[in-house]
Amino acid sequence: MNFDHTDKVKELIAKLEAFMDKHIYPAEEEHYEWVTDPANLWKHWPGLEALKEKARAEGLWNLFLPEEYGDLSPGLTNLEYAPLAEIMGRVPWSSEVFNCAAPDTGNMEVLAKYGSPDQQKRWLQPLLDGKIRSAYVMTEPQVASSDATNLETTIFPDGDDYVINGRKWWISGIMDERCEVMLVMGKTLMDNPRHQQHSTIIVPRDTPGWKIVRNLKVFGSKNSPGGEAELLFENCRVPKENLILGEGRGFEIAQGRLGPGRIHHCMRSIGQAQRALEIMARRVENRVAFGKKIADQSSIRQDVARSFCEIEQARLLTLKAADSMDKYGNKIAKDLIAAIKIVAPQMAQNVTDRAIQAHGGMGVSDDTPIAGFFTLNRFVRIADGPDEVHMSQLGKQKIKEYNEA
The missing domain is CATH 1.20.140.10 (Butyryl-CoA Dehydrogenase, subunit A, domain 3)
Incomplete structure (x- = not known):
């Protein structure tokens, strides 16, 4: 392993550190006061969008996306991204300024790697542009979800649709008003080997048949604006074309x-x-x-x-x-x-x-x-x-x- 950063990464490190010094650290107190004010619950800090525009203009955008995704990616390896993620980590909310925040990063990688052209056009591109946010819906309250094969939520075919039923919790980011899409994991092929039973499907936020049961506090904090929540899916119907990759591939x-x-x-x-x-x-x-x-x-x-x-x-x-x-x-x-x-x-x-x-x-x-x-x-x-x-x-x-x- 080469311990020396490439010239490209050295330049990005310098640009990112300068951006943090000029824009992020000075805004920490203002951001904190906003997100902890009950009057602003589930609303993002107003200064965020202007900082995102500045970061994108400086080329500090989607740095996380692996190089194999071609034009979608700035071309960094995981090794090259590591020091940049470390710098962003110094102010946890700053990752979103550079469109490098979870759970969007993982969802973008899924859509980039496994999504159909239509799925990428409808959902990946807005995420890459930082126009919307997303959630990954896997963990469940009734089972030990550290073993994902335990999941009980079902995603069954019915005509031209899949029907989702189940309860999920610790779903990060869903309280944010900008979260417009969920990637939901559940069981479809019940008789398959246990690692081939699950499917992952795209559920737009405006789909009927699901609801937020409650916000879950973490160490007493609501973690606005994204939060964590418990969700209930009851006969939630989505078109079959929303399935990612195929049945049993979840x-x-x-x-x-x-x-x-x-x-x-x-x-x-x-x-x-x-x-x-x-x-x-x-x-x-x-x-x-x-x-x-x-x-x-x-x-x-x-x-x-x-x-x-x-x-x-x-x-x-x-x-x-x-x-x-x-x-x-x-x-x-x-x-x-x-x-x-x-x-x-x-x-x-x-x-x-x-x-x-x-x-x-x-x-x-x-x-x-x-x-x-x-x-x-x-x-x-x-x-x-x-x-x-x-x-x-x-x-x-x-x-x-x-x-x-």
């Missing part, structure tokens, strides 16, 4: 979607951990307790050093996983993807916890972004598969591999 689509999504989460987590460490270092250098700077306390220096080491380790593993995805494909790189999904969010949680402790009472407030980083990464340890599932599968694979050697 699990294949989900796995293809989650590989890049998992590593994108990790890239952003590293950015949050790095920023928390920098904020922590400045804080301890400028606070005095018991007659000396906090930075002079041995325990604080150990926390800073340990955090630096852990961030660097996770960053290198992320880059190795990204490089393997580029060279050999997501299937071959699955062990490294699993490894970094286990490592990075936990690392970021540990680093932000130390930063919180170094700040004292201020650390648990919203006066810095650190507390938000902590709760976000605690959530990411469950999102796209909990730690235990990744460890179980990774351990199983390594035991098999080492016994075959």
Whole structure:
């Protein structure tokens, strides 16, 4: 693996960092005040669209989309995208400014890779243009959805339509008024082998037969404007042409979607951990307790050093996983993807916890972004598969591999 960034990536890093300094960091407080004001519930911050226009004009747009998608993509590899995602991760909401926000990124990759020409024209292009937002609808309350074969929602054919019935929850982004389309996963071929029973279908928001049951709070926050929600589908009819790829291909689509999504989460987590460490270092250098700077306390220096080491380790593993995805494909790189999904969010949680402790009472407030980083990464340890599932599968694979050697 080449550890040196290409000239193209160096230029993008410089442009992105300058954009963050000029437009994103100065807007953090205004954005926070807007999205936490109950009067603005489920409405996006008014300054967002102007920033999106600026980012697109500077070529900082759809950077996540892998190079194999030709004209749809800026041509970056996963390895090239990694430092850019890390920079965006320093301010979690900023990814949307560059049209690189989940769940849209995963849904765009699905439509780009598996969608029909008509599906791409109707839904992919507006998403690529940042005109609409989307949701991915998989997790269910009645079953352990960490095993996606447990899903009970049905997608059955009926004449020219498919009919969807089931209950879903933890559906990110659906509360946003700009979310106009859902990718819904459920079972169609009940008698098939368990990994060939599922299908994925496109459901426009204005389709009758589904409703939002409730918003689900995360650590007490409604996470406006996108939120997370529980949904109910009752005889929801969509045309057969809305099915993606074919019946029984849903699990294949989900796995293809989650590989890049998992590593994108990790890239952003590293950015949050790095920023928390920098904020922590400045804080301890400028606070005095018991007659000396906090930075002079041995325990604080150990926390800073340990955090630096852990961030660097996770960053290198992320880059190795990204490089393997580029060279050999997501299937071959699955062990490294699993490894970094286990490592990075936990690392970021540990680093932000130390930063919180170094700040004292201020650390648990919203006066810095650190507390938000902590709760976000605690959530990411469950999102796209909990730690235990990744460890179980990774351990199983390594035991098999080492016994075959």
